[in-house]
Amino acid sequence: MGNEYIEDKVTIEDVANALGTSKSTVSRAISGKGRIGKETRERVLSYIKEHNYKPNPIAKGLSESKTYNICWVVPGDSSMTALPFFQRCMAGVVDAASAENYDILMGVVYDNNISHLKRIVSNHKVDGVILGRTLINDESIPYLIESKVPFVAIGSTDYKDVVQIDNDHFKACNELTSILIMKGIKKFALIGGDSNHVVNRTRREGFLHALKEQKIDITDDDIFMNCLSDEDVERATDTALRNGAECLMCMDDGICSATIAKLKRDEVSISEDIKIASFYNSELISNNQPTITALQYDPKELGINACKTLFDILNGIEVEQKVMLSYEVQLKSSTQ
Amino acid sequence: MGNEYIEDKVTIEDVANALGTSKSTVSRAISGKGRIGKETRERVLSYIKEHNYKPNPIAKGLSESKTYNICWVVPGDSSMTALPFFQRCMAGVVDAASAENYDILMGVVYDNNISHLKRIVSNHKVDGVILGRTLINDESIPYLIESKVPFVAIGSTDYKDVVQIDNDHFKACNELTSILIMKGIKKFALIGGDSNHVVNRTRREGFLHALKEQKIDITDDDIFMNCLSDEDVERATDTALRNGAECLMCMDDGICSATIAKLKRDEVSISEDIKIASFYNSELISNNQPTITALQYDPKELGINACKTLFDILNGIEVEQKVMLSYEVQLKSSTQ
DNA sequence: CCTTGCTGCGCAATCGGTTGTCCTTATGTT
DNA sequence: AACATAAGGACAACCGATTGCGCAGCAAGG
Numbered sequence: 158m159g160n161e162y163i164e165d166k167v168t169i170e171d172v173a174n175a176l177g178t179s180k181s182t183v184s185r186a187i188s189g190k191g192r193i194g195k196e197t198r199e200r201v202l203s204y205i206k207e208h209n210y211k212p213n214p215i216a217k218g219l220s221e222s223k224t225y226n227i228c229w230v231v232p233g234d235s236s237m238t239a240l241p242f243f244q245r246c247m248a249g250v251v252d253a254a255s256a257e258n259y260d261i262l263m264g265v266v267y268d269n270n271i272s273h274l275k276r277i278v279s280n281h282k283v284d285g286v287i288l289g290r291t292l293i294n295d296e297s298i299p300y301l302i303e304s305k306v307p308f309v310a311i312g313s314t315d316y317k318d319v320v321q322i323d324n325d326h327f328k329a330c331n332e333l334t335s336i337l338i339m340k341g342i343k344k345f346a347l348i349g350g351d352s353n354h355v356v357n358r359t360r361r362e363g364f365l366h367a368l369k370e371q372k373i374d375i376t377d378d379d380i381f382m383n384c385l386s387d388e389d390v391e392r393a394t395d396t397a398l399r400n401g402a403e404c405l406m407c408m409d410d411g412i413c414s415a416t417i418a419k420l421k422r423d424e425v426s427i428s429e430d431i432k433i434a435s436f437y438n439s440e441l442i443s444n445n446q447p448t449i450t451a452l453q454y455d456p457k458e459l460g461i462n463a464c465k466t467l468f469d470i471l472n473g474i475e476v477e478q479k480v481m482l483s484y485e486v487q488l489k490s491s492t493q
Numbered sequence: 494m495g496n497e498y499i500e501d502k503v504t505i506e507d508v509a510n511a512l513g514t515s516k517s518t519v520s521r522a523i524s525g526k527g528r529i530g531k532e533t534r535e536r537v538l539s540y541i542k543e544h545n546y547k548p549n550p551i552a553k554g555l556s557e558s559k560t561y562n563i564c565w566v567v568p569g570d571s572s573m574t575a576l577p578f579f580q581r582c583m584a585g586v587v588d589a590a591s592a593e594n595y596d597i598l599m600g601v602v603y604d605n606n607i608s609h610l611k612r613i614v615s616n617h618k619v620d621g622v623i624l625g626r627t628l629i630n631d632e633s634i635p636y637l638i639e640s641k642v643p644f645v646a647i648g649s650t651d652y653k654d655v656v657q658i659d660n661d662h663f664k665a666c667n668e669l670t671s672i673l674i675m676k677g678i679k680k681f682a683l684i685g686g687d688s689n690h691v692v693n694r695t696r697r698e699g700f701l702h703a704l705k706e707q708k709i710d711i712t713d714d715d716i717f718m719n720c721l722s723d724e725d726v727e728r729a730t731d732t733a734l735r736n737g738a739e740c741l742m743c744m745d746d747g748i749c750s751a752t753i754a755k756l757k758r759d760e761v762s763i764s765e766d767i768k769i770a771s772f773y774n775s776e777l778i779s780n781n782q783p784t785i786t787a788l789q790y791d792p793k794e795l796g797i798n799a800c801k802t803l804f805d806i807l808n809g810i811e812v813e814q815k816v817m818l819s820y821e822v823q824l825k826s827s828t829q
Numbered sequence: 830c831c832t833t834g835c836t837g838c839g840c841a842a843t844c845g846g847t848t849g850t851c852c853t854t855a856t857g858t859t
Numbered sequence: 860a861a862c863a864t865a866a867g868g869a870c871a872a873c874c875g876a877t878t879g880c881g882c883a884g885c886a887a888g889g
Contacts, residue, residue, distance in 0.1 A: 178839085179838070180875085185878090191838095191878075194838080197837075213874090214618055216874070260599070260613060260618055262596050279545075281551070388780065421754075422754075515869045517848075528866060533868080555874050556846050
C-alpha cells in the first residue's frame with residue numbers, strides 16, 4: 158500500500174524527536190504562529206533546512222481543511238486551449254499559485270459537460286476554482302455557486318455575484334474601431350469566432366457600438382460569427398471582399414492568422430487592397446509583414462490577477478466584484 | 494480558517510451515526526474489503542447514494558499514504574503544448590485518471606528548469622508523474638529517478654530503467670519514406686523542429702535510415718532542423734526548392750501547416766510541382782486540399798496508455814519497460 | 830515572601846478516513 | 860447437547876499535521 162518512494166519521508170515527529178522537543182514546537186516554529194522562543198525557533202528551522210524536511214500537505218490539509226490545490230477549468234476542445242492566450246494565462250495562474258505553495262488541478266469541461274469539474278469539487282479536492290473562460294449560458298457557474306466553492310471567472314458573465322477578472326473588451330474594441338473610423342474607413346466587416354463565448358459577444362458589441370456612435374452603417378451580411386475553421390474564415394473573407402469591405406476586423410489572433418494566410422494566398426495586398434485589424438495580438442500574427450494593427454492584452458497578468466483574487470477570497474479579504482485590466486491599442490501598417 | 498463551503502460536508506462518522514453503525518462498517522461497505530454482511534453493505538451504500546456522501550480524499554489519502562493525484566509535466570513554452578497532439582494526449586491522461594478517481598496536477602517545466610516539478614514532488618503532492626515529452630538531456634528524468642517517485646515518460650529516452658510509452662517513430666518514418674522512394678521520389682528534403690526533442694531526432698533517424706537502405710543520397714544541405722518559427726520554415730522551403738527537392742518531409746503538423754501556407758502563397762502546386770508529406774497528422778493539415786500524406790497516431794491512446802501504465806506501477810504490477818504504440822501510413826494526394 | 834502575569838513548551842484532541850484485533854452471535858459437526 | 864468455527868461488526872490505533880489548554884519557571888509588583 159502507498160508508494161515505496163515515500164520510504165525516506167521525514168515527519169514532524171522525526172524532527173521533534175531528533176531535537177528533543179514536541180511536535181507542537183516544531184509546528185509553531187515553522188508557522189511562526191503561537192508562542193515560541195526565538196532560540197528554539199531558530200534551532201528547529203536550521204535543522205529543518207539541513208534535513209530538508211517538508212510538511213506533508215495532505216496531513217496539513219486534513220487538519221486545516223485545506224487542499225492547497227486550485228482547479229483550473231479549461232475547455233476540452235483543443236481549439237481554445239491551443240491559443241497562446243490560454244497558455245500564457247495558465248502560466249500566470251501556475252506562478253501565482255506556486256508563490257503560495259498551491260498547485261493547479263486540471264478541470265476539463267467539454268462545452269457544457271461539466272462532470273469532471275463536478276467530480277473534483279464534490280470530492281473536495283480543491284480550495285477554489287478559476288474558470289478559464291466564460292460561456293453565454295455557462296453551466297459551471299450556477300453549479301459552482303450552488304456548491305459554495307469560492308471561484309473566480311476569467312471573463313465576464315451575466316450571472317449575479319460572480320467575481321470576474323477581464324480585459325475591457327468592449328471599451329478596447331470600441332476604441333480601436335473608433336480610431337479606424339477617424340482614419341477614414343467607412344466599410345467594415347467582422348470575422349468572429351464562437352458566439353457562445355462571452356468574450357466574442359462583447360467584442361462584437363464594442364465594435365458595433367463604435368459604428369453606431371459614428372453613424373457608420375453595417376448590415377448582418379458584413380458580420381461573420383462562428384468562424385471555427387480555416388475554411389469558415391476563408392469563406393467569410395471572400396464574401397467580405399466581394400461586399401466591398403475596406404477593413405476586416407478579426408476577432409482573435411487565430412482568426413486573424415487564418416485571414417492573413419488567405420489574403421496572401423489570393424495575393425490581396427494587406428493595407429493597399431484591404432486593411433485588417435485584430436482584436437487580439439499574439440505571436441500568431443505579431444511577426445507578420447506587414448505588421449498588424451491589434452489590441453494587446455497581458456494574459457499572464459490576467460492569470461496572476463485571477464489567482465491572487467481567489468487567494469484573497471480564500472483568506473476572507475474583500476475583493477472587487479469585477480476587475481477590468483488594461484489594454485493597449487497598437488496601430489501598425491495593416492491599417493495605414 | 495478553511496473554507497465555509499465545506500460547511501455541509503458529510504463525514505463518514507455522520508453516516509455511521511445515522512445508520513447506527515461504526516465508521517469501520519461504513520468504510521468496509523464502500524471499499525468492499527474486509528468482512529461485512531451483504532445486507533448491511535447494501536443498507537450503507539443506499540444511504541450513501543441518497544445522501545450523496547463522498548469520502549474525503551484528503552483523509553483517505555492521509556491514512557493510505559496516497560494523494561490521488563498525478564503530476565502531468567508539460568513544457569512551459571507554448572509552442573509545444575499548443576499543438577493538438579498535446580491537447581489530445583492530456584485528454585487521454587485526464588480520462589484514464591478520472592476513471593480511477595485520480596486527478597491531474599499541472600507540472601510546468603521551462604526547458605530544463607524543473608523547479609516547479611521539484612516542488613510538487615518533494616512536497617509529496619502526487620503519487621506519480623507522467624512526462625509529457627522527453628528532451629535529449631532531460632534533467633527531470635534523473636531527478637525523478639533519484640526522488641524515487643514512480644513515473645512514466647511519453648516519448649523515448651536513453652536514460653536506463655525508465656518506463657516509456659511511445660509511438661514507433663523510427664519505424665513509422667522509415668516506412669513512410671521507403672514507400673515514397675518506391676513511388677520513385679529520389680530527392681528529399683527534411684524540414685524539422687527542435688532537435689533537442691527526442692521525438693524529432695528519432696524521426697530524422699527513421700527517415701535517414703530508409704534513404705540509406707535504398708541508397709538514396711542526401712546531404713546536410715537538405716536537412717533543416719530547428720525550424721521553430723514560420724519564418725524558419727519559409728526559409729527552409731525556399732532553399733529546398735532551389736536545391737531541387739522533389740518531396741518535402743515535414744517533421745510535424747505545425748511545420749507541415751506552415752509549409753503548406755508558404756507553398757500556396759508562392760503558388761507552388763502541391764503534388765504537381767512539389768510533393769509533401771508529414772510525419773504527424775492533425776487537424777492542422779487534415780482538412781487541406783489537396784489531402785496530405787502523413788503518419789497517423791493516436792495521441793489520446795498514448796495518454797490513456799501512459800496513465801494506465803503508471804497505475805500498474807503504483808499497484809505493484811509488473812509493466813513493460815518500453816511500449817510502442819501503432820501508427821498508420823496514410824497516403825494521400827500530396828504525394829501522387 | 831507571596832501573588833500575579835507572562836513566556837515557552839508539552840500534552841492531547843482533532844481533522845476524516847483505514848485497518849488490525851477482539852468480542853459477540855449464528856452456523857455446522859459429532 | 861457440547862463444542863469448534865466462521866462471520867459480522869465495534870473499538871481503537873494510526874496516518875501527519877495543527878491548535879487549545881495547562882503547567883512550570885521566572886520576573887515584577889505589593
